[in-house]
Amino acid sequence: MDFHADPGFAGIEKFESKLWLASPTMHGEEKKWVDDAIVTNWVSTVGENINETEKKMAEYVGCKYAVGLSCCTAALHMATKLAGEKLYGQARPSEGTLAGRKVFCSDLTFDASVNPVAYEDGEAVFIDTEKDTWNMDPAALEKAFELYPDVKLVVVAHLYGTPAKMDEIRKICEKHGASIVEDAAESLGAKYLSGGDWKETGSLGDYNAISFNGNKIITGSSGGMFLTNSREDAEKVRKWSTQSREAAPWYQHEEVGYNYRMSNIVAGVVRGQIPFLDEHIARKKAIWERYKEGFKGLPVSMNPYDGKKSIPNFWLSCIIIDEDAMAPHVRGDKDELWKKTSGKSSPGEILEALAAFNAEGRPIWKPMHMQPIYCENAFVTVEGNGRGRTNAYIEGGGIDVGADIFRRGLCLPSDIKMTAEQQDRVIEIVKRCFA
Ligand SMILES: Cc1ncc(COP(=O)(O)O)c(C=O)c1O
Numbered sequence: 434m435d436f437h438a439d440p441g442f443a444g445i446e447k448f449e450s451k452l453w454l455a456s457p458t459m460h461g462e463e464k465k466w467v468d469d470a471i472v473t474n475w476v477s478t479v480g481e482n483i484n485e486t487e488k489k490m491a492e493y494v495g496c497k498y499a500v501g502l503s504c505c506t507a508a509l510h511m512a513t514k515l516a517g518e519k520l521y522g523q524a525r526p527s528e529g530t531l532a533g534r535k536v537f538c539s540d541l542t543f544d545a546s547v548n549p550v551a552y553e554d555g556e557a558v559f560i561d562t563e564k565d566t567w568n569m570d571p572a573a574l575e576k577a578f579e580l581y582p583d584v585k586l587v588v589v590a591h592l593y594g595t596p597a598k599m600d601e602i603r604k605i606c607e608k609h610g611a612s613i614v615e616d617a618a619e620s621l622g623a624k625y626l627s628g629g630d631w632k633e634t635g636s637l638g639d640y641n642a643i644s645f646n647g648n649k650i651i652t653g654s655s656g657g658m659f660l661t662n663s664r665e666d667a668e669k670v671r672k673w674s675t676q677s678r679e680a681a682p683w684y685q686h687e688e689v690g691y692n693y694r695m696s697n698i699v700a701g702v703v704r705g706q707i708p709f710l711d712e713h714i715a716r717k718k719a720i721w722e723r724y725k726e727g728f729k730g731l732p733v734s735m736n737p738y739d740g741k742k743s744i745p746n747f748w749l750s751c752i753i754i755d756e757d758a759m760a761p762h763v764r765g766d767k768d769e770l771w772k773k774t775s776g777k778s779s780p781g782e783i784l785e786a787l788a789a790f791n792a793e794g795r796p797i798w799k800p801m802h803m804q805p806i807y808c809e810n811a812f813v814t815v816e817g818n819g820r821g822r823t824n825a826y827i828e829g830g831g832i833d834v835g836a837d838i839f840r841r842g843l844c845l846p847s848d849i850k851m852t853a854e855q856q857d858r859v860i861e862i863v864k865r866c867f868a
Pocket residue numbers: 504505506507542543545546590616618619643644645646655656657
């Protein structure tokens with residue numbers, strides 16, 4: 434559809450430069466620390482930027498130890514491997530620590546949360562999502578332990594910067610003797626009220642990971658961190674991520690190694706960004722609130738959070754369309770088709786309209802249980818087994834909260850450099866889609 438020629442969109446100007454979903458925002462201080470690394474010749478995976486970044490992030494998140502790594506995917510791999518080794522013992526070099534084991538995982542997340550389970554030869558069992566925070570549903574997790582009582586590891590992600598219901602999840606895990614890998618890649622700086630204290634995401638699991646990917650709340654261009662209160666765990670991850678080198682004059686190895694350490698250049702960028710983390714969060718929050726205000730009267734809601742228990746970092750602002758305002762919209766594996774319908778709209782239409790005006794939105798992350806690669810993995814909802822619930826002779830098809838959020842939701846431009854005028858234009862484009 435040609436949105437510019439459509440009289441329904443008359444008077445809306447195309448954005449001159451692209452409005453991004455979430456792009457890096459530099460402040461100048463980053464250059465100082467990158468230059469420092471170059472001038473002092475610490476252009477390697479050791480150096481003062483790494484030391485300082487680890488120290489500052491451990492302090493901010495409230496964990497005793499932080500290990501700087503090349504990305505959060507590496508941090509999640511180390512976290513998952515370590516959890517597997519502590520639960521089931523050291524694996525042979527040719528086998529993962531989770532071989533033959535099931536692991537309960539967030540379903541509505543980016544696949545980097547769960548791929549490390551596969552790297553370690555484990556089998557992810559996906560846990561459906563609740564509607565209050567769009568994260569792992571504790572009731573579905575409880576069902577999963579009924580179906581698979583032997584499981585001892587749970588991977589939990591905080592979607593779009595909104596903390597999951599960690600107290601409930603933790604309580605269920607404790608009851609079943611299970612450990613938690615916490616994926617706080619999207620939620621750095623988000624807070625959660627637990628036991629009367631506000632705690633940071635990234636400190637709520639037994640093994641925790643954060644990201645400095647280019648689109649995150651602060652960035653190093655890439656980079657990630659493993660966070661823990663255990664000195665032994667931190668030392669293990671440090672060893673594994675530097676090729677598992679032993680204390681010998683030559684290269685001596687007793688364990689499989691990885692080249693996962695953070696570069697001192699990347700750490701320089703992160704070091705320069707840390708002082709601006711709280712400012713970034715405040716600006717993201719203002720964007721979320723401006724959208725909420727701007728969409729009043731439209732048949733949509735913002736991505737939700739529990740205001741009593743959590744303070745998100747508002748990394749991405751999203752909307753979900755009311756069921757009765759959904760226009761016909763179907764998705765294949767790689768393409769989609771939507772129909773213009775008066776008074777209604779669809780994620781397909783809104784995202785295409787935004788793109789036509791040079792603004793970047795994105796579909797909600799496609800749930801893991803719907804991904805071709807994981808189509809044979811188990812999926813558990815509040816009803817129990819979430820697979821094979823449809824029946825030609827009975828109406829309905831079972832509950833699948835994640836699939837529903839994917840079908841009706843979308844992520845909006847959430848870049849903190851977006852001006853109020855630009856955001857008003859985005860709001861106007863969305864409104865016109867419902868005309
Ligand atoms: C939920 C989640 N987990 C993990 C990652 C992986 O982080 P990284 O890109 O730093 O490897 C991302 C994003 O990139 C993410 O959104």
